[in-house]
Amino acid sequence: MLPEMTLVESLLVIRRLVEMSAAVRNPLIKKIIGYFFLNPVEIISCPFLEGQDCLIYPDRFFGCRSYGLWSRAYYEKLAARDRKAKRYLQEQWKDLSVCLPNKIVDFKVSYCPWVETIRPKAIDDKTLLKVSDRIQAISAHFSSRHQWFARRYFSDLSFLLSALMFGYTEAVQLKFTIVRDMVHSENRTKLDRILKKLPDLCAELT
Numbered sequence: 359m360l361p362e363m364t365l366v367e368s369l370l371v372i373r374r375l376v377e378m379s380a381a382v383r384n385p386l387i388k389k390i391i392g393y394f395f396l397n398p399v400e401i402i403s404c405p406f407l408e409g410q411d412c413l414i415y416p417d418r419f420f421g422c423r424s425y426g427l428w429s430r431a432y433y434e435k436l437a438a439r440d441r442k443a444k445r446y447l448q449e450q451w452k453d454l455s456v457c458l459p460n461k462i463v464d465f466k467v468s469y470c471p472w473v474e475t476i477r478p479k480a481i482d483d484k485t486l487l488k489v490s491d492r493i494q495a496i497s498a499h500f501s502s503r504h505q506w507f508a509r510r511y512f513s514d515l516s517f518l519l520s521a522l523m524f525g526y527t528e529a530v531q532l533k534f535t536i537v538r539d540m541v542h543s544e545n546r547t548k549l550d551r552i553l554k555k556l557p558d559l560c561a562e563l564t
């Protein structure tokens with residue numbers, strides 16, 4: 359699952375994508391864009407996960423770094439906030455005559471109690487919140503588009519890459535069509551056809 363991220367975190371990953379060979383990059387970008395279109399109707403693993411390995415591990419997002427470090431109580435609080443946001447989105451989709459599956463809306467990643475820190479001192483919630491605030495401040499400092507990314511793209515790298523590939527409005531319209539087709543008939547032919555024809559996004563950007 360892709361966590362929320364700051365603009366600076368997303369740009370670090372885009373830089374890593376640009377540095378990859380086309381043979382590695384193109385299938386990966388297709389997975390990321392596929393994630394954007396299908397995440398309202400399917401439980402999809404993180405596009406950067408290959409087997410047991412993370413393809414961007416040195417530049418992984420704070421949400422990944424902090425997983426397993428939050429206290430159980432605070433993690434459950436985060437999960438409840440996430441489910442509340444997804445239920446709100448479910449109601450918005452209903453206004454478009456699309457009913458998202460409850461199993462997707464109610465899904466949450468289980469709490470992980472097995473992560474251990476290298477140092478003997480445990481990392482507490484207060485420390486993690488300070489780190490999160492610091493990352494937000496760094497992103498805002500280095501880019502005037504920090505809030506733009508959060509508001510326009512909901513801090514979602516897959517949305518940003520899809521908009522770069524298709525255009526913002528076109529990406530949103532395509533998502534509606536693909537999600538509607540999946541909900542009504544489980545038909546993903548349109549998406550498969552789109553992904554098959556995708557050009558090398560990074561080559562176009564450079």
